[in-house]
Amino acid sequence: xxxxxxRGLLDVCVLAAIKNEDSYGYKIIKDMKPYIELSExxxxxxxxxxxxxxxxxxxxxxxxxxxxxxxxxxxTGLKRIRDFREEWKEIMAxxxxxxxxDEHHE
Amino acid sequence: xxxxxxRGLLDVCVLAAIKNEDSYGYKIIKDMKPYIELSExxxxxxxxxxxxxxxxxxxxxxxxxxxxxxxxxxxTGLKRIRDFREEWKEIMAxxxxxxxxDEHHE
DNA sequence: ATGGAATACATCGTATCACGAAGTATATAC
DNA sequence: GTATATACTTCGTGATACGATGTATTCCAT
Numbered sequence: 061x062x063x064x065x066x067r068g069l070l071d072v073c074v075l076a077a078i079k080n081e082d083s084y085g086y087k088i089i090k091d092m093k094p095y096i097e098l099s100e101x102x103x104x105x106x107x108x109x110x111x112x113x114x115x116x117x118x119x120x121x122x123x124x125x126x127x128x129x130x131x132x133x134x135x136t137g138l139k140r141i142r143d144f145r146e147e148w149k150e151i152m153a154x155x156x157x158x159x160x161x162d163e164h165h166e
Numbered sequence: 167x168x169x170x171x172x173r174g175l176l177d178v179c180v181l182a183a184i185k186n187e188d189s190y191g192y193k194i195i196k197d198m199k200p201y202i203e204l205s206e207x208x209x210x211x212x213x214x215x216x217x218x219x220x221x222x223x224x225x226x227x228x229x230x231x232x233x234x235x236x237x238x239x240x241x242t243g244l245k246r247i248r249d250f251r252e253e254w255k256e257i258m259a260x261x262x263x264x265x266x267x268d269e270h271h272e
Numbered sequence: 273a274t275g276g277a278a279t280a281c282a283t284c285g286t287a288t289c290a291c292g293a294a295g296t297a298t299a300t301a302c
Numbered sequence: 303g304t305a306t307a308t309a310c311t312t313c314g315t316g317a318t319a320c321g322a323t324g325t326a327t328t329c330c331a332t
Contacts, residue, residue: 061253061256062174062253063290063291063317064173064174064176064177064317064318065173065174065175065253065257066174066290067170067171067173067174067289067290068168068170068171068172068173068174069171069257069260069264070170070289070290071170072264073260073263073264075264076263076264076265084309084310085308085309085310086307086308086309086310094259095256095259095260095263096260098290098291099290099291099292100291100309100310100311101290101291101292101293101311101312101313102289102290102291102292104310104311104312105289105290105291106289106290109289124298124299124308125298125299126297126298126299126308126309127309127310128308128309128310129309129310141264141265144264144265145265147167147168147171148261148265150167150201151171151175153200153201154175154179154201154202155254157179157182157201158175158178158179158181158182158247158250159182159247159250159251159254169288169319169320170288170289172319173318173319176318176319190280190281191279191280191281192278192279192280192281204319204320205319205320205321206280206281206282206320207282207283207284207319207320207321207322208318208319208320208321210281210282210283211318211319211320212318212319215318230279230327230328230329231327231328232279232280232326232327232328233280233281234279234280234281235280235281273332274331274332275330275331275332276329276330276331276332277328277329277330277331278327278328278329278330279326279327279328279329280325280326280327280328281324281325281326282323282324282325283322283323283324284321284322284323284324285320285321285322286319286320286321286322287318287319287320288317288318288319289316289317289318290315290316290317291314291315291316292313292314292315293312293313293314293315294311294312294313295310295311295312295313296309296310296311296312297308297309297310298307298308298309299306299307299308299309300305300306300307300308301304301305301306301307302303302304302305302306
């Protein structure tokens with residue numbers, strides 16, 4: 061898929077991946093894989109950004125003797141997803157504009 | 167609207183704006199305005215890129231005594247729009263993933 | 273006729289951002 | 303004991319949208 065098209069979806073997609081239960085880097089990548097593939101460097105950059113924006117919180121926890129960073133979505137993060145639903149209406153309007161056929165052809 | 171979300175739509179939206187008839191910078195901006203607002207510097211950057219990618223051709227023509235650059239979509243450009251329709255299926259899958267409700271809540 | 277919009281295009285610098293490359297470290301399977 | 307999977311980190315780079323700024327012409331109101 062076009063890289064540019066992904067850009068606007070990435071952040072919100074990561075948030076969606078931790079929406080129902082806290083998750084960690086590797087698992088997020090796997091869960092997103094069927095929809096969007098992204099590299100580790102990309103994901104951790106995004107996670108750091110989302111943390112700065114207070115869309116999620118981070119907590120280190122031990123698992124099988126080593127530390128994992130678990131990411132938990134915040135109220136702001138949930139709002140981001142709700143806002144995305146609203147933005148989608150504009151996106152659909154753009155989609156219609158791009159794909160509408162020339163009216164006057166038979 | 168989120169700038170990031172626009173990114174993937176901009177190129178194809180500009181192509182859509184010249185799909186039915188050749189157009190020029192100022193008019194493209196006006197036609198796109200209801201869907202996506204973009205500055206002149208952004209548009210001309212995009213037009214130059216699309217020309218390099220042979221999605222469109224440029225032809226200067228006189229209008230009211232001064233030169234205008236008219237942009238004409240190519241076969242490659244039209245194919246780009248068709249491909250976009252295909253990509254859209256993936257985008258919709260991502261949208262579903264992001265907005266689907268937690269299954270186990272009543 | 274004079275000034276200010278509106279039209280029309282161009283260039284430059286900057287900030288954001290996705291990503292590949294490379295690195296560190298541990299657990300598990302063979 | 304060696305490879306693979308797990309798990310996270312840092313660095314540098316290229317793409318790109320955009321504000322700022324500049325140039326030049328036409329149109330319109332005063």
